[in-house]
Amino acid sequence: MRILSGIQPSGKLHIGNWFGMMKPALELQDQGETYLFIANYHALTSVSDPDALRRETLNVALDFLACGLDPERTVFFRQSDVPEVTELTWLLSIVTPMGLLERCHSYKDKTAKGLSPNHGLFAYPVLMAADILAYQSTTVPVGRDQKQHVEVTRDIALKFNNLYGPVFTIPEPSIRDDVAVVPGVDGQKMSKSYNNHLELFGDVKELRSRIMRIVTDSKSLADPKDPETCTVFRLYRLFAAPADARAMAERYRAGGYGYGDAKKALFEAMQNALAPFRRRRAELSENLDGVEAVLRKGAERARTAARETLDKARIAMGLA
Numbered sequence: 001m002r003i004l005s006g007i008q009p010s011g012k013l014h015i016g017n018w019f020g021m022m023k024p025a026l027e028l029q030d031q032g033e034t035y036l037f038i039a040n041y042h043a044l045t046s047v048s049d050p051d052a053l054r055r056e057t058l059n060v061a062l063d064f065l066a067c068g069l070d071p072e073r074t075v076f077f078r079q080s081d082v083p084e085v086t087e088l089t090w091l092l093s094i095v096t097p098m099g100l101l102e103r104c105h106s107y108k109d110k111t112a113k114g115l116s117p118n119h120g121l122f123a124y125p126v127l128m129a130a131d132i133l134a135y136q137s138t139t140v141p142v143g144r145d146q147k148q149h150v151e152v153t154r155d156i157a158l159k160f161n162n163l164y165g166p167v168f169t170i171p172e173p174s175i176r177d178d179v180a181v182v183p184g185v186d187g188q189k190m191s192k193s194y195n196n197h198l199e200l201f202g203d204v205k206e207l208r209s210r211i212m213r214i215v216t217d218s219k220s221l222a223d224p225k226d227p228e229t230c231t232v233f234r235l236y237r238l239f240a241a242p243a244d245a246r247a248m249a250e251r252y253r254a255g256g257y258g259y260g261d262a263k264k265a266l267f268e269a270m271q272n273a274l275a276p277f278r279r280r281r282a283e284l285s286e287n288l289d290g291v292e293a294v295l296r297k298g299a300e301r302a303r304t305a306a307r308e309t310l311d312k313a314r315i316a317m318g319l320a
């Protein structure tokens, strides 16, 4: 099994990213060879400030290393340090039907949110397919919103293999159903673009105030409450031990337990869960050269694998 996933350095990582992508990807480190990269080519579709892109790329590297990415076991790199994927993107473009890209939700969603409707944004799934196929990945852990892109990747790979011979491994998405969508403070899907997120490594005061502003219904303290429909409880359950989550659910149902208390408990649970990561991140920030060295070494390993696939594709297509 070869596992691959990427994340865009387009803003601070939040707990939706953690439960939906980072945690599952890190857990898979034990199950096979893992490739994890910072998708800075993809981020160019939304970040136009070069300093911001460099800063956020470094932040993502720190976040992953702080959260338990082991660079010995996992090939961890910056997407743009492997330029082979951009060449592969072109080769894959040749077998990508326009209709396949036109059906992708992300282009429509992102242009509706104001991103520039350029070719890069439209062709984004082909670059993602190149990321996945370059390393002959078998398993791609992603959130539900990225599932369509893995399906597009499969279609492209099958089409290529049919036309030119068996060059690519057909990948499978791996979606954790139990944590499919983490709600944001307004109850919608947590996303930095809705500004309803709770940052993984944000300022503690800001975290507390965002938790205190989580939208709840207007039931009074005495009323029994439904934990399953409450954003505070749904977030608490992600961080608390199962017994503590069951205890909170009982308090909700019994009545006499207010949302304010639940929010305080959520804040505490988050703080406890994230404290070791915060400590590790502070240590890593003291040694940025070390972080850079990790990314460079990862890129070397990634390039070797990508080169091999690219050469096969070039030969299959008659370029070499």
Ligand code: ADP
Residues within 6 Å of the ligand: 007, 008, 016, 017, 018, 019, 020, 021, 141, 142, 143, 144, 145, 146, 179, 180, 181, 182, 183, 189, 190, 191, 192, 193
């Ligand atoms: P955002 O919506 O904040 O821009 P991204 O689209 O960059 O987040 O998502 C990066 C990764 O994190 C993807 O794999 C995505 O599926 C996952 N992810 C993002 N938000 C959530 C969420 N609320 N719940 C679960 N997974 C999420």
Ligand code: TRP
Residues within 6 Å of the ligand: 004, 005, 006, 007, 008, 039, 042, 127, 128, 131, 132, 140, 141, 142, 146
């Ligand atoms: N498009 C993904 C996102 O926005 C990031 C990404 C780029 C990716 N290439 C990938 C994820 C390859 C998995 C595999 O979240």
